[in-house]
Amino acid sequence: MSTKAGYLKYDRVDGTVLKEEERTKDFQEFHLRLPFQQRREQAERCMNCGVPFCQNGTMIAGMASGCPLHNLVPEINTLVAHGRLEEAFRRLSMTHSFPEFTCRVCPALCEAACTCGVHDAPVATKENEKEVIEYAFEHGLVPDGKPKVRTGKKVAVIGSGPSGLAAANLLNRRGHEVTVYERKDRVGGLLRYGIPNMKLDKSVIDRRVGLMEEAGIRFLTGVDVGRDVPASALMEQYDSVILACGASNPRDIQVPGRDAEGIFFAVDFLGMVTKKLLDTDFAEYPKSLVEGKDVLVIGGGDTGNDCVGTCIRLGAKSVRQLEMMPQPPVDRLPSNPWPEWPRVLKVDYGQEEAIWKYGSDPRIYQTTVKEFVKDKKGHLKEAVLISLRSEKDEKSGRLRMIPVEGSEKKVKTSLVLIAAGFLGSEQYVTESFSVSTDARTNVKTEPGKYLTTRKGVYTAGDMHRGQSLVVWAIAEGQRAAREVDEDLMGYSNL
Ligand SMILES: Cc1cc2nc3c(=O)[nH]c(=O)nc-3n(C[C@H](O)[C@H](O)[C@H](O)COP(=O)(O)OP(=O)(O)OC[C@H]3O[C@@H](n4cnc5c(N)ncnc54)[C@H](O)[C@@H]3O)c2cc1C
Structure with missing residues (x-):
């Protein structure tokens, strides 16, 4: 007790x-x-x-x-x-x-x-x-992790999201010389430019990165590895490389009218908003993107919820959030007992705010977009929604969502945010390092391992396990660091 x-x-x-x-x-x-x-x-x-x-x-x-x-x-x-x-x-x-x-x-x-x-x-x-x-x-208890002795080994970490940061932190603490490459202008990956500030204040990332810099980790921002710097240069310069580039390839919605102006990937939109806030020290909100607009968020998950909360802060006239799957039950079903993750209805902060502001939950279940409608200038003006019914696939036993013909309805919208998940790693990075990927374009390793198909090149986080969570990215970064350390030193005390 x-x-x-x-x-x-x-x-x-x-x-x-x-x-x-x-x-x-x-x-x-x-x-x-x-x-x-x-x-x-x-x-x-x-x-x-x-x-x-x-x-x-x-x-x-x-x-x-x-x-x-x-x-x-x-x-x-x-x-x-x-x-x-x-x-x-x-x-x-x-x-x-x-x-x-x-x-x-x-x-x-x-x-x-x-x-x-x-x-x-x-x-x-x-x-x-x-x-x-x-x-x-x-109370000043968090150590910077500066090592007492340097090993003389050099490690490059590509990507400064939570997996890259976790790997860099441990490897530096062990005494290896660590350089983190980041293609964006600021460090943090989706902690910085995905998750909105109201959920994770960006000063929390700066506080940690400051400690890591004091401990000797070098951060190179604005460097796109595989484009600005070839993989071969890094392979010559470093003893090991960790690819921690995330699953940054967003899933698209390919329907007629997709080229209309006013359709963004959620992660690009959220990143733009945060960048503006940080660049102006929160003095300016990028309201013109959203203010007075009828917003349609495609995707009922956490990223979609972040879009709802962000659009409300930026003065959206209305927000709808589409979810393809049926509404989850309020309580656990007998088929989903404790301690399994509860697959139940969650009302997250964005949805709470939408209920407060517009009077109803923004989520529309079993619905997707069939078509985007443009005005004469090519701007988005409407979306054609269609209902979906679920059907069990005989072979796989999985639920398939089938469009219900005749259920189409038009809604007014001039801003669409696609939050339909991510497809995996980006090809230019994996090709540049000549590492193999699986059918989902996640970088391949042996199960429970982090070494890729190329000697000296490791992977961690979403790039390895597919779109996931911060806690998994940190766990993967830590484990990858241990494996790198073992391979460099013959053993690891991390
Ligand atoms: C909008 C949104 C909200 C989320 N909210 C939550 C949440 O609330 N809780 C939670 O647990 N998880 C959340 N997630 C998921 C979580 O953010 C990710 O699982 C996690 O950040 C993955 O960490 P990572 O280090 O593997 O990759 P990322 O965080 O994606 O970082 C990868 C980094 O690599 C950089 N990079 C890519 N290619 C290159 C290159 N060639 N050269 C240099 N740099 C490169 C990218 O710019 C990026 O900074 C959210 C995701 C999104 C999109």
């Missing part, structure tokens, strides 16, 4: 979330921390169960259950409950390079697998983690 069986005494309490009308005025984070005494009570709810699924990180029914980093969740919760935050931070640091990112953006696989959650609300582990890491930063 963490202390005094807090799960019998306290209900789950989350930190205050600013009301929609307050938080949609700007792009600032809106989750506040609980007073410390209440945070301790929340940590006391941890049951310290014999088999803590929260830290398991295993795949069940194709979905991760528990933390892929294997954070020592019950131990950390116990230390928080006792008010021993410095020790909690040391425990957290044993498994996790960047808790300050996941405590803001992770869907909390740990909480979905929490034993307390079988009959009651799970322990608020994600917010406990935030208390620990923010306390550590506030």
Whole structure:
């Protein structure tokens, strides 16, 4: 038991979330921390169960259950409950390079697998983690990781998303000389230019990158490897290369009228918005992109939700969000028991804000776009939507979504954001390094390994496992670093 069986005494309490009308005025984070005494009570709810699924990180029914980093969740919760935050931070640091990112953006696989959650609300582990890491930063406990000795080995990391950062951080700590190449103007990958600022304040990335620079990691931004610098040059210069370029190839919607002006990939749109905010130090919002427009977001997932929240902040007249699949159930089905990831209806922050602003959930299920309609100047003016019905494929047993002819209807829209997922790695990088990819264009390795089909070239993150989560990217970056270190030094103490 963490202390005094807090799960019998306290209900789950989350930190205050600013009301929609307050938080949609700007792009600032809106989750506040609980007073410390209440945070301790929340940590006391941890049951310290014999088999803590929260830290398991295993795949069940194709979905991760528990933390892929294997954070020592019950131990950390116990230390928080006792008010021993410095020790909690040391425990957290044993498994996790960047808790300050996941405590803001992770869907909390740990909480979905929490034993307390079988009959009651799970322990608020994600917010406990935030208390620990923010306390550590506030009290100067986070080391820069400067190595005492250099090994003389050089490693290039291509891509500065969470996987690249995690790999670079560990390898530098071990004493290797690490250079991170990033094609964008700023470091962070999708942490920077995908996830909106209100979910992850970009100063949180700068704070970490500053420490990494102090520790000796070199960041080269605005360098597109495979275009500006050939792979052969890097292979000569470095002992090992890690490809951590993400799954940056967005899935398109190929229907008539796709060339209309006013259709963007969600990730490009979100990146443009964040860049404008950062370039102007939040003095200017790129309102002209959205203000007064009827917006159609294609894709009912998390990226789509980020688009909804962003468009509301930029003054959209209306926002609709299309989802091809049927609406999930409100509660777990018997076929989806604990501790599997719960496939249930989630109302995320963007949808909450849309309900507040426009009076209804923006999601329209079992619907897609059949056609985009342009005006005479080529600007988007309408979209033709069509309903879908589900049908089980006899051979694979999978659900297929079939258009229902005659169900078409036109909606007015002048801005479409495509948030339909990603297809995998970009060919120019994989070809440049001559590494093999699988059918999904993810870079190929042996199962559980990070070495590609080319000696000295490793991969990690979305580029390796396909579009995923920040927590997986960090886990992959850490594991890839360990493998690189073993191959360079004959053993690894990472
Ligand atoms: C809009 C959006 C919101 C998301 N929200 C969440 C969330 O809330 N929680 C969560 O857990 N996950 C979220 N995800 C997923 C998560 O961001 C990714 O799984 C994670 O960032 C992958 O990390 P990565 O390091 O593998 O790749 P990325 O973060 O994609 O970073 C790859 C980096 O490599 C750079 N690069 C690519 N090619 C080259 C090249 N040739 N030369 C130099 N640099 C190159 C790219 O510019 C990029 O900076 C979200 C994704 C999107 C798109």
